[in-house]
Amino acid sequence: xxxxxxxxxxxLVILLWCLLPVAWIISLSFKSEQSITSGNPGFFPSAxxxxxxxxxxxxxxxxxxxxxxxxxxxxxxxxxxLSVIVATLAAYAIARLEFKGKRLVLSLxxxxxxxxxxxxxxxxxxxxxxxxxxxTWPGLIIPYMSFTLPLAIWTLSAFFxxxxxxxxQAAQVDGATSWQxxxxxxVPLAAPGVFTAAILTFFFAWNDFVFxxxxxxxxxxxxxxxxxxxxxxxxxFNRPASLLAAAAVIATIPIIxxxxxxxxxxxxxxxxxxxxx
Amino acid sequence: xxxSVVQTATPPSGRTPARxxxxxxxxxxxGQKLVAPAIILMLIVTAFPMLxxxxxxxxxxxxxxxxxxxxxGVDNYVTALTDPLFWQTTGVTVLYMVVTVGxxxxxxxxxxxxxxxxxxxxGVVRTSILIPYGIITVVSGFAxxxxxxxxxxxxxxxxxxxxxxxxxxxxxxxxxxxICISEIWKTTPFMSLLLLAGLAQVSEDMxxxxxxxxxxxxxxxxxxxxxxxxxxxxxxxxxxxLDAYRIFDxxxxxxxxxxxxxxxxxxTYRQTIEQFQLGxxxxxxxxxxxxxxxxxxxxxxxxxxxxxAARQEG
Numbered sequence: 001x002x003x004x005x006x007x008x009x010x011x012l013v014i015l016l017w018c019l020l021p022v023a024w025i026i027s028l029s030f031k032s033e034q035s036i037t038s039g040n041p042g043f044f045p046s047a048x049x050x051x052x053x054x055x056x057x058x059x060x061x062x063x064x065x066x067x068x069x070x071x072x073x074x075x076x077x078x079x080x081x082l083s084v085i086v087a088t089l090a091a092y093a094i095a096r097l098e099f100k101g102k103r104l105v106l107s108l109x110x111x112x113x114x115x116x117x118x119x120x121x122x123x124x125x126x127x128x129x130x131x132x133x134x135x136t137w138p139g140l141i142i143p144y145m146s147f148t149l150p151l152a153i154w155t156l157s158a159f160f161x162x163x164x165x166x167x168x169q170a171a172q173v174d175g176a177t178s179w180q181x182x183x184x185x186x187v188p189l190a191a192p193g194v195f196t197a198a199i200l201t202f203f204f205a206w207n208d209f210v211f212x213x214x215x216x217x218x219x220x221x222x223x224x225x226x227x228x229x230x231x232x233x234x235x236x237f238n239r240p241a242s243l244l245a246a247a248a249v250i251a252t253i254p255i256i257x258x259x260x261x262x263x264x265x266x267x268x269x270x271x272x273x274x275x276x277x
Numbered sequence: 278x279x280x281s282v283v284q285t286a287t288p289p290s291g292r293t294p295a296r297x298x299x300x301x302x303x304x305x306x307x308g309q310k311l312v313a314p315a316i317i318l319m320l321i322v323t324a325f326p327m328l329x330x331x332x333x334x335x336x337x338x339x340x341x342x343x344x345x346x347x348x349x350g351v352d353n354y355v356t357a358l359t360d361p362l363f364w365q366t367t368g369v370t371v372l373y374m375v376v377t378v379g380x381x382x383x384x385x386x387x388x389x390x391x392x393x394x395x396x397x398x399x400g401v402v403r404t405s406i407l408i409p410y411g412i413i414t415v416v417s418g419f420a421x422x423x424x425x426x427x428x429x430x431x432x433x434x435x436x437x438x439x440x441x442x443x444x445x446x447x448x449x450x451x452x453x454x455x456i457c458i459s460e461i462w463k464t465t466p467f468m469s470l471l472l473l474a475g476l477a478q479v480s481e482d483m484x485x486x487x488x489x490x491x492x493x494x495x496x497x498x499x500x501x502x503x504x505x506x507x508x509x510x511x512x513x514x515x516x517x518x519l520d521a522y523r524i525f526d527x528x529x530x531x532x533x534x535x536x537x538x539x540x541x542x543x544x545t546y547r548q549t550i551e552q553f554q555l556g557x558x559x560x561x562x563x564x565x566x567x568x569x570x571x572x573x574x575x576x577x578x579x580x581x582x583x584x585x586a587a588r589q590e591g
Contacts, residue, residue, distance in 0.1 A: 018409055
């Protein structure tokens with residue numbers, strides 16, 4: 001009896017847990033700015049305090065925020081693309097080749113996945129200014145690549161180990177050229193893994209805050225999370241809550257779209273390799 | 278670009294049991310060439326700055342007076358380690374780590390059990406659990422800060438034993454609770470997905486056999502399921518603990534370090550980036566790095582985490 005009720009109840013709790021704060025920030029983004037300043041407690045906008053789409057319009061007309069969106073999309077996509085290419089090479093070697101230093105690569109990746117990011121920003125701040133890439137796109141793309149490589153390499157090598165590589169030779173025996181064998185046999189098998197790694201990498205780059213605030217100083221490269229935190233000035237207790245909420249909702253839309261489309265792949269990526277025992 | 282490189286890599290990779298030494302040497306070279314870019318990139322951003330931090334940490338060096346740099350030996354470390362603020366922030370950071378990881382482990386495990394058993398609405402559950410995972414931490418911090426706000430939030434109204442004008446960010450314990458809740462909300466999905474992978478490893482036959490032998494649900498959980506997914510649990514704890522020890526975003530957004538909610542990462546950031554004390558900040562960076570190493574070592578030793586299993590987890 002308990003077992004029959006347990007799972008649906010659990011599902012309900014999970015949905016509530018995951019979606020309540022999201023619903024809250026959406027609700028907040030529709031409260032009017034005046035009502036926020038005078039105090040407007042409660043989950044939903046109370047009567048007469050709704051703002052319609054005003055907050056969204058205000059955010060969209062804010063140049064600083066628009067720049068931040070462009071920065072975030074550009075930086076995250078470039079970092080993802082480059083990181084996945086580099087990780088694919090490394091993961092292929094780890095999954096398929098015998099070479100000295102393989103364990104070293106994996107240990108290094110593990111160590112970097114656990115590295116305290118903040119302990120690097122001081123020296124990086126100094127170095128990037130010396131190299132002239134402080135407050136530029138490459139100044140963020142490079143650290144994002146380094147910190148997403150471990151996850152990408154692990155995910156990809158777990159996927160690559162599962163690929164039946166003999167099929168490529170089988171296709172060649174059947175008369176396919178090596179390009180055809182690669183294109184028609186290996187690429188379709190490897191694509192889901194590459195794709196998963198790309199999504200996880202993108203999430204990391206999109207979410208990053210520490211590098212975003214330390215290695216940028218103007219809107220030339222400042223990404224969304226940093227821009228959100230600086231949206232308002234110094235006082236953390238007196239923010240234009242509803243404007244921020246609207247900006248936060250806009251910043252979350254790409255994530256929700258990706259999750260909705262690729263939910264299955266992301267779960268596979270996070271649990272890859274472990275399932276086979 | 279990916280395609281062409283992988284293709285050139287294909288010929289020497291066939292696995293034949295008897296390999297000529299020429300061939301294995303070529304394979305060795307190719308393997309090292311393929312991992313070289315990844316290694317170089319990872320080292321540029323970690324090893325090199327870390328060495329620089331060690332070097333800077335023995336100088337009295339401030340960006341506000343860059344010409345006054347002078348060698349001071351271990352003075353910066355002495356300053357940091359004798360300052361009560363350092364120990365207080367370390368204590369708070371450990372508190373964040375223990376509380377969030379402990380609670381996440383319990384909630385994450387329940388979520389994983391539900392996700393493992395659920396048949397209908399599987400897609401809906403997975404989609405919604407991935408939303409906190411993918412959401413920007415800063416956004417989560419804002420959402421919860423506003424939720425706890427006495428002026429504009431809903432938490433005070435919903436909790437029966439708390440006054441409508443209670444200021445959560447006015448004192449240390451309640452501010453720490455608010456920060457922990459945001460952190461827990463955001464990272465529980467990651468924990469539960471790693472645990473879900475572990476649950477999938479436990480053989481159903483074994484659970485069924487225990488059931489036939491008359492084990493209760495509770496006994497099956499503790500004697501069969503949990504021991505069999507031990508390595509997955511330990512890996513999840515290791516990852517999350519080290520992640521929680523680096524807590525920064527939520528504190529920055531929710532309290533900006535006020536009410537003694539500052540973590541060790543936040544203190545380091547403030548010294549280097551906001552106050553331009555590169556010397557002292559670097560010493561703190563080194564100490565932060567060493568403490569992460571120490572925690573990783575302790576968790577691996579105390580719980581005997583199998584890192585070979587960790588490698589599988591991705």
